Amino acid sequence: xxxxxxxxxxxxxxxxxxxxxxxxxxxxxxxxxxxxxxxxxxxxxxxxxxxxxxxxxxxxxxxxxxxxxxxxxxxxxxxxxxxxxxxxxxxxxxxxxxxxxxxxxxxxxxxxxxxxxxxxxxxxxxxxxxxxxxxxxxxxxxxxxxxxxxxxxxxxxxxxxxxxxxxxxxxxxxxxxxxxxxxxxxxxxxxxxxxxxxxxxxxxxxxxxxxxxxxxxxxxxxxxxxxxxxxxxxxxxxxxxxxxxxxxxxxxxxxxxxxxxxxxxxxxxxxxxxxxxxxxxxxxxxxxxxxxxxxxxxxxxxxxxxxxxxxxxxxxxxxxxxxxxxxxxxxxxxxxxxxxxxxxxxxxxx
Amino acid sequence: xxxxxxxxxxxxxxxxxxxxxxxxxxxxxxxxxxxxxxxxxxxxxxxxxxxxxxxxxxxxxxxxxxxxxxxxxxxxxxxxxxxxxxxxxxxxxxxxxxxxxxxxxxxxxxxxxxxxxxxxxxxxxxxxxxxxxxxxxxxxxxxxxxxxxxxxxxxxxxxxxxxxxxxxxxxxxxxxxxxxxxxxxxxxxxxxxxxxxxxxxxxxxxxxxxxxxxxxxxxxxxxxxxxxxxxxxxxxxxxxxxxxxxxxxxxxxxxxxxxxxxxxxxxxxxxxxxxxxxxxxxxxxxxxxxxxxxxxxxxxxxxxxxxxxxxxxxxxxxxxxxxxxxxxxxxxxxxxxxxxxxxxxxxxxx
DNA sequence: TTTCAACACGAAAACGTTTTCGTTGTCAAT
DNA sequence: ATTGACAACGAAAACGTTTTCGTGTTGAAA
Numbered sequence: 001x002x003x004x005x006x007x008x009x010x011x012x013x014x015x016x017x018x019x020x021x022x023x024x025x026x027x028x029x030x031x032x033x034x035x036x037x038x039x040x041x042x043x044x045x046x047x048x049x050x051x052x053x054x055x056x057x058x059x060x061x062x063x064x065x066x067x068x069x070x071x072x073x074x075x076x077x078x079x080x081x082x083x084x085x086x087x088x089x090x091x092x093x094x095x096x097x098x099x100x101x102x103x104x105x106x107x108x109x110x111x112x113x114x115x116x117x118x119x120x121x122x123x124x125x126x127x128x129x130x131x132x133x134x135x136x137x138x139x140x141x142x143x144x145x146x147x148x149x150x151x152x153x154x155x156x157x158x159x160x161x162x163x164x165x166x167x168x169x170x171x172x173x174x175x176x177x178x179x180x181x182x183x184x185x186x187x188x189x190x191x192x193x194x195x196x197x198x199x200x201x202x203x204x205x206x207x208x209x210x211x212x213x214x215x216x217x218x219x220x221x222x223x224x225x226x227x228x229x230x231x232x233x234x235x236x237x238x239x240x241x242x243x244x245x246x247x248x249x250x251x252x253x254x255x256x257x258x259x260x261x262x263x264x265x266x267x268x269x270x271x272x273x274x275x276x277x278x279x280x281x282x283x284x285x286x287x288x289x290x291x292x293x294x295x296x297x298x299x300x301x302x303x304x305x306x307x308x309x310x311x312x313x314x315x316x317x318x319x320x321x322x323x324x325x326x327x328x329x330x331x332x333x334x335x336x337x338x339x340x341x342x343x344x345x346x347x348x349x350x
Numbered sequence: 351x352x353x354x355x356x357x358x359x360x361x362x363x364x365x366x367x368x369x370x371x372x373x374x375x376x377x378x379x380x381x382x383x384x385x386x387x388x389x390x391x392x393x394x395x396x397x398x399x400x401x402x403x404x405x406x407x408x409x410x411x412x413x414x415x416x417x418x419x420x421x422x423x424x425x426x427x428x429x430x431x432x433x434x435x436x437x438x439x440x441x442x443x444x445x446x447x448x449x450x451x452x453x454x455x456x457x458x459x460x461x462x463x464x465x466x467x468x469x470x471x472x473x474x475x476x477x478x479x480x481x482x483x484x485x486x487x488x489x490x491x492x493x494x495x496x497x498x499x500x501x502x503x504x505x506x507x508x509x510x511x512x513x514x515x516x517x518x519x520x521x522x523x524x525x526x527x528x529x530x531x532x533x534x535x536x537x538x539x540x541x542x543x544x545x546x547x548x549x550x551x552x553x554x555x556x557x558x559x560x561x562x563x564x565x566x567x568x569x570x571x572x573x574x575x576x577x578x579x580x581x582x583x584x585x586x587x588x589x590x591x592x593x594x595x596x597x598x599x600x601x602x603x604x605x606x607x608x609x610x611x612x613x614x615x616x617x618x619x620x621x622x623x624x625x626x627x628x629x630x631x632x633x634x635x636x637x638x639x640x641x642x643x644x645x646x647x648x649x650x651x652x653x654x655x656x657x658x659x660x661x662x663x664x665x666x667x668x669x670x671x672x673x674x675x676x677x678x679x680x681x682x683x684x685x686x687x688x689x690x691x692x693x694x695x696x697x698x699x700x
Numbered sequence: 701t702t703t704c705a706a707c708a709c710g711a712a713a714a715c716g717t718t719t720t721c722g723t724t725g726t727c728a729a730t
Numbered sequence: 731a732t733t734g735a736c737a738a739c740g741a742a743a744a745c746g747t748t749t750t751c752g753t754g755t756t757g758a759a760a
Contacts (some may be wrong), residue, residue, distance in 0.1 A: 001495070001496050002494060002495065003495065003496055004466070004467075004495055006746060006747090007746065007747070007748095008746075015713075016709080016710085017709070017710045017726090018710090018711095018746090018748095019709075019710060019711075019712090019748085019749080020708085020709060020710070021746090022747070022749085023709090023749090026748085028711075029707095030707080030708065031708070031709075032707080032708060032709090035708080035709085047491075049462070049465075049746090050466065050746080050747065050748095051407075051466060051467040051746050051747070052463075052466045052468045053403060053406045053407045053412065053467040053745085053746080053747095054407055054466040054467070054745075054746035054747040054748095055466070055746080056403045056715090056747095057403045057404055057407050057714095057715045057716070057717095057745090057746080057747080058714075058715050058746080058747050058748060058749095059715085059747090059748085060715065062403065064446070064468075071421075071429055072428045072432055072435075073425065073429055073432055074428075075423065078423045078424075078428050079423055080421045081422055081447070081741095082422055082423055082449065085422075085448070085449050088448075089448075089449075089459070089460070091457070092463075094446050094448075094463065094464065094468060095446065095447055095448075096414070096445065096446050097431070097435065097445055097446075097447045098435070098439075098444075098445075099432065106439070107598065109439070110439070112399075113402075113442075113444065114397045114444065115399075116354070116400065116401060116402045116404040117354075117401040117403040117404070117716090118402045118403070118414075118444060127752060143745085144351055144352060145351070145352065145353065145354055146351050146353055169545065183615050213495050232640075235643075261644075264644050268644075268646075271646075273752060290582075290639075290640065290641055290643070291640055292643055293582065293585075294611075294614050294618075294641055295644065295645075295646070296621075296645070296646035298617075306473065310558075312635045319626055323747085324545045356715095356716060356717090357716065357717070358716075366739080366740085367739070367740045367741075368716090368717085368718095368740090368741095369718085369719080369739075369740060369742090370739060370740070370742075371740085372717070372718060372719085373718090373719090376718085377743090379737095380738065380739075381739075382737080382738060382739090385738080385739085398717095399717090400716080400717070401716050401717070403715085403716075403717095404716035404717040404718095404745090405716080405718085406717095406719060406745090407715090407717075407744095407746070407747095408716080408717050408718060408744075408745050409717090409718085409747045410745065436714075456745080457720095467746085532728080576724095622741085666744070701760100702759100702760080703758100703759085703760075704756090704757100704758090704759080704760095705756100705757090705759095706755100706756085706757085706758100707754105707755085707756080707757100708753105708754090708755085708756100709749100709752105709753085709754085709758090710751100710752085710753080710754100711747100711750105711751090711752075711753095712749100712750090712751090712752095713748100713749090713750085714747100714748090714749090714750105715746105715748100715749100716745105717738095717744100717745090717749100718743100718744090718745100719742100719743090719744090720741105720742090720743085720744105721740105721741090721742090722737090722738080722739105722740085722741075722742095723738105723739085723740080724737105724738085724739080724740095724755095725736100725737085725739105725753100726735100726736085726737080726738105727734100727735090727736085727737100728733105728734090728735085729732100729733085730732080730733075730734095
């Protein structure tokens with residue numbers, strides 16, 4: 001077992017100073033060709049690589065970005081991570097991942113442990129509990145310490161930082177417009193409670209589409225289910241609610257759901273009630289994940305381009321990190337990028 | 351914007367030495383209560399937190415573990431990460447994630463950039479290309495440098511390190527035994543090429559079960575598809591192969607597939623051919639992911655407990671890191687943990 | 701022979717900690 | 731008055747780099 005070699009050891013072996021070794025390796029012209037040769041050969045032989053930690057300490061930057069997401073076993077979020085990791089690798093950054101698990105405390109802890117020098121900036125999507133409590137002190141504190149944050153998807157408008165969001169309103173409108181275009185008039189919405197920004201926005205898009213087509217917004221057709229029902233553990237309860245929705249609205253001819261799970265559940269319930277998809281009921285979901293592609297029937301859905309979103313977020317953060325000309329003034333200007341959605345038509349619509 | 355405060359600044363403000371501040375904050379009894387009070391109050395006021403990078407450099411350990419996986423948009427792998435992250439958080443470690451994307455080069459690059467001081471040890475699952483090329487130099491080198499590795503799921507027997515694996519052979523046997531118990535006699539296998547360890551092992555389990563029940567192993571019933579067909583981009587090609595399998599074996603009465611995608615594809619093809627599940631054909635998959643739970647019909651499958659596997663892997667690594675009494679001798683003893691599988695019965699079997 | 705530039709290299713500081721080992725000053729015991 | 735112990739603190743090294751600023755040596759120009 002040969003431990004990693006350092007400049008000091010090379011210097012001692014070759015009987016030169018540490019500075020000489022450092023310069024020789026960086027091809028400084030302060031050093032004679034002879035010495036360079038010697039040093040570089042030796043370094044190659046022992047496969048010297050500079051210690052990242054020492055570099056980080058010296059440069060006061062770690063070339064690492066911290067990503068905090070509520071959940072990783074989730075198509076959209078893992079797709080975003082993939083995008084982040086891709087540009088991070090390209091631009092020579094590392095990615096530290098923290099999971100909030102939708103918990104405020106874990107979000108805070110994760111951020112605090114990372115903010116003490118381990119990373120140069122954050123990319124994050126806010127946990128539901130944080131959105132609910134509306135306690136944003138940890139975001140403000142990190143920003144105040146000069147550490148940039150890029151928020152994505154679940155964002156907080158009041159926080160001054162770069163943001164990348166999916167065009168939820170437009171996306172939902174696309175979906176509902178499609179249903180309307182297909183002749184549906186009693187379109188149900190299955191959404192989350194309003195404090196989850198994406199649920200609120202997608203609801204807004206749904207209503208906008210209806211209003212624009214002068215269709216009535218019928219509250220009975222809107223089901224806002226509790227968060228916990230997004231967990232696999234409460235599937236039956238979710239199914240119950242959806243079944244109730246179907247039974248109380250016999251004229252229902254379409255469903256727009258704000259995520260995959262709600263959409264496939266709607267399809268399952270419809271099938272159970274003897275309704276045919278897409279003939280009796282048409283269904284559109286949100287997120288073009290593995291479920292949408294392999295459900296029966298395959299699900300028409302709104303694709304969010306999570307991979308691209310991740311790339312944009314990472315570029316935004318790294319750009320800011322590297323352009324840090326210490327503007328420092330209070331006139332920092334932040335961007336909000338909006339990622340267009342795409343309607344993917346499959347078998348669940350006509 | 352107030353930058354993070356350091357010991358030096360506190361020392362200057364309070365007109366004491368850096369050492370005094372450091373000791374006062376750690377409650378050393380070398381320091382008078384008066385001074386402690388003063389320093390601690392000041393530190394609290396400015397919310398001082400020690401700089402992780404400086405600590406890492408001093409202690410020569412980063413309290414960070416590097417995780418390299420082939421793919422993150424994948425139920426099993428993201429479940430493992432969740433497990434790793436959970437114990438990492440508990441035991442005060444960070445998690446850096448690198449994706450090899452099944453590429454040898456990316457695996458090597460990711461490992462090289464992390465191995466230079468950024469992390470204390472690796473948890474990884476080997477990329478397919480690496481398994482195929484059988485080039486393991488990067489693993490040997492990192493281990494030789496004294497950096498521990500824990501391999502999981504896709505492991506390499508020749509490499510001396512801790513391992514955590516799913517009991518693939520037993521798991522497959524359970525599945526096939528179930529099918530046999532249900533009266534099936536012509537059980538097809540849809541697997542990957544043999545160089546992917548899990549494909550090989552699951553094939554072995556399949557054969558073992560047949561042999562133990564004195565059923566013939568019919569090569570025509572074994573479909574080993576190319577890796578690329580695991581990608582969503584080659585769905586049609588995969589479907590073609592599976593359809594061919596069905597057509598050439600009219601007596602086929604069950605399918606055991608080594609992953610979810612193959613299993614749902616088999617169900618889709620069966621349905622297309624007018625076969626009813628589970629009456630005409632019974633299907634069992636591997637990995638209890640979102641697909642299995644929401645496919646139509648829901649899929650009987652072998653659950654791998656990826657979350658638990660991740661926890662075990664992380665504990666194994668951290669234990670080794672913290673017990674590093676520099677054994678250093680060549681008599682290091684490594685463990686291989688085997689995680690039991692579980693048969694989850696659903697609608698695709700009788 | 702003197703002077704000066706160019707060359708090749710080394711010393712030291714700095715990044716932010718922790719820790720070892722002094723160095724004072726005070727007070728009690730001899 | 732001398733010794734010793736103890737309390738309270740500081741200086742400095744160390745972790746591994748990079749970089750600035752010397753410094754000594756050489757050779758050529760004056």
